[in-house]
Amino acid sequence: MVRSLLRERDTLQILSHELQQKQDELYVENLRLQVELARYKKQYYGPRADRLHTEEELAQALLDFGEALEQKPANPDDEPPCTEPDQGVEKVAKVKKVRANRQGRRKLAAVEDLPVKTYNYELTGDERACPCCGVERKRIGQEERWQIEYFPAHYERIQHVRGKYACPACELNGDNPNIETAPMPKTVIDKGLAGPGLLAYIAVSKYDTYIPLYRLDDIFARNGFRVARSTQSVWCGKMSDGFERLWELMAERVRASHVVATDDTIMPMQAAGKTANARMWVYVGDESNPYNVFDFTLHRGRDGPKYFLKDYKQVLLADAYGGYNGVVAGNGITRAGCMAHLRRKIIDAEKAAPQITQEAVALIRQLYEVEKEVKTASVEQRLEMRQQRSEPVMTRLHEKFLAWKNELLPKHPMTEAINYALNQWQELNVFLSDGAVPIDNNISEREMKRVVLNRKNSLFVGNARGGKTAAILSSLTSTCRRLEIDPQLYLTQLLTNLPTIADSDLADWLPDRWKLAQVNRLTQLQDR
Numbered sequence: 001m002v003r004s005l006l007r008e009r010d011t012l013q014i015l016s017h018e019l020q021q022k023q024d025e026l027y028v029e030n031l032r033l034q035v036e037l038a039r040y041k042k043q044y045y046g047p048r049a050d051r052l053h054t055e056e057e058l059a060q061a062l063l064d065f066g067e068a069l070e071q072k073p074a075n076p077d078d079e080p081p082c083t084e085p086d087q088g089v090e091k092v093a094k095v096k097k098v099r100a101n102r103q104g105r106r107k108l109a110a111v112e113d114l115p116v117k118t119y120n121y122e123l124t125g126d127e128r129a130c131p132c133c134g135v136e137r138k139r140i141g142q143e144e145r146w147q148i149e150y151f152p153a154h155y156e157r158i159q160h161v162r163g164k165y166a167c168p169a170c171e172l173n174g175d176n177p178n179i180e181t182a183p184m185p186k187t188v189i190d191k192g193l194a195g196p197g198l199l200a201y202i203a204v205s206k207y208d209t210y211i212p213l214y215r216l217d218d219i220f221a222r223n224g225f226r227v228a229r230s231t232q233s234v235w236c237g238k239m240s241d242g243f244e245r246l247w248e249l250m251a252e253r254v255r256a257s258h259v260v261a262t263d264d265t266i267m268p269m270q271a272a273g274k275t276a277n278a279r280m281w282v283y284v285g286d287e288s289n290p291y292n293v294f295d296f297t298l299h300r301g302r303d304g305p306k307y308f309l310k311d312y313k314q315v316l317l318a319d320a321y322g323g324y325n326g327v328v329a330g331n332g333i334t335r336a337g338c339m340a341h342l343r344r345k346i347i348d349a350e351k352a353a354p355q356i357t358q359e360a361v362a363l364i365r366q367l368y369e370v371e372k373e374v375k376t377a378s379v380e381q382r383l384e385m386r387q388q389r390s391e392p393v394m395t396r397l398h399e400k401f402l403a404w405k406n407e408l409l410p411k412h413p414m415t416e417a418i419n420y421a422l423n424q425w426q427e428l429n430v431f432l433s434d435g436a437v438p439i440d441n442n443i444s445e446r447e448m449k450r451v452v453l454n455r456k457n458s459l460f461v462g463n464a465r466g467g468k469t470a471a472i473l474s475s476l477t478s479t480c481r482r483l484e485i486d487p488q489l490y491l492t493q494l495l496t497n498l499p500t501i502a503d504s505d506l507a508d509w510l511p512d513r514w515k516l517a518q519v520n521r522l523t524q525l526q527d528r
Helices: 002-045 053-071 085-103 168-172 196-207 213-222 229-255 303-309 323-328 339-348 354-373 379-407 413-423 442-458 464-482 487-500 503-509 511-527
Strands: 259-269 276-284 292-297 315-317 334-336
Touching (some): 002 413, 196 213, 196 229, 196 487, 213 229, 229 292, 229 464, 259 303, 259 442, 259 464, 276 303, 276 464, 292 303, 292 442, 292 464, 303 323, 315 323, 323 334, 339 354, 339 413, 354 379, 464 487, 464 511, 487 503, 487 511
Parallel strands (some): 315 334
Antiparallel strands (some): 259 276, 276 292
């Protein structure tokens, strides 16, 4: 009897344990589905920014309050009394000016730099006669109104006429007349129809404003000159061949940086059956080497970044992709982590553990407040401030992660985010020992948006050569944007001079050096 009761007790304990385990699994699965649903809803309907759900509700409440306050009429009695009348009048005038500016036309940036064409309008002789006494009225002033007009682009055919010369005396004697044709400047595309400005326009349109070539075909047709997209594609390939030496030089300068930030994304490549998931990588140099260099590979293996970085020995700022472990292993590279990735993973799990999310994000926000204060500081000052204020926050955050991990189930969505942090903890702390290392990898993630927008509009590259073309032209246009250079002007001058540039002078055409030369030339002209 006793043994039977003991067996029943053991059986019940086993069943209870199995039921509890099943309950925990269902609970975790429910949380996982909630987190996944919230992620998809955010992807399709929500903002791209990584904000807490509670913050979004607060922001919406403040927005509704502001709209209601704006519609409410102002009561002069609500204005607080001021001790000095002059200040009160000035304050009221300032408020009225601000409100007037809100309702009026917004000022356009740099509109004063546009060329001006003036049209004068005057009254005719009959219209000048005074309707009262008939005497001709005199001009006493004028009124001005400005407009900004758009004139469509136009194309010109440039005829290059090369004179041919021969010796008439030699020809008369039956000898070789020694015919010689006058030379003309070399071009990137030998005997090509497109001039440097047209080539630059196509490259900038596709790789800086993300207009696919078939849309450019339509734009050209509207302006009276048709360029098939297959022809444009060939021209882009020829340009990338000409720019390859410069791209390699930019890559060398990036590898000379103390910190290189990198990221990658899918770049679909046309293949039989369906597109292949090739990759586009970006390598962002530091302020001493301000170049954004893109590289195309057929897969996401570590061979791509390992080959590009070659003998690089300093700091690599990247996400937690495991392929970078093989890149940095045994070659002296210090790998730095990205705090923004950690914050994103924690926010993604907010539905599963809102209280933990708020505490963790509050601590991470303290780190970014320090970064905001030291943004313009020197490397030494930044490092000192981080060690004083950020290091204690990181220590507290680590303690919190360990405590939360012991409280949560192993497969809890928040546990996955915490494990990500703990596995990357050494990399995430690199910014505390090097003031030149950013706290996150957002600088390279922003450049990846260029690839995503181009991918969204153009869908895929045709082959490996097309991927290389996209990498080279994206590198130049992205670097121009980083340096606030007009890519149309830069590429036009580069294409004009490229065939005659010696390898020893190629460094002078790097975007930052070209910009410096332009500034110096403008300064000299102004000093004359």
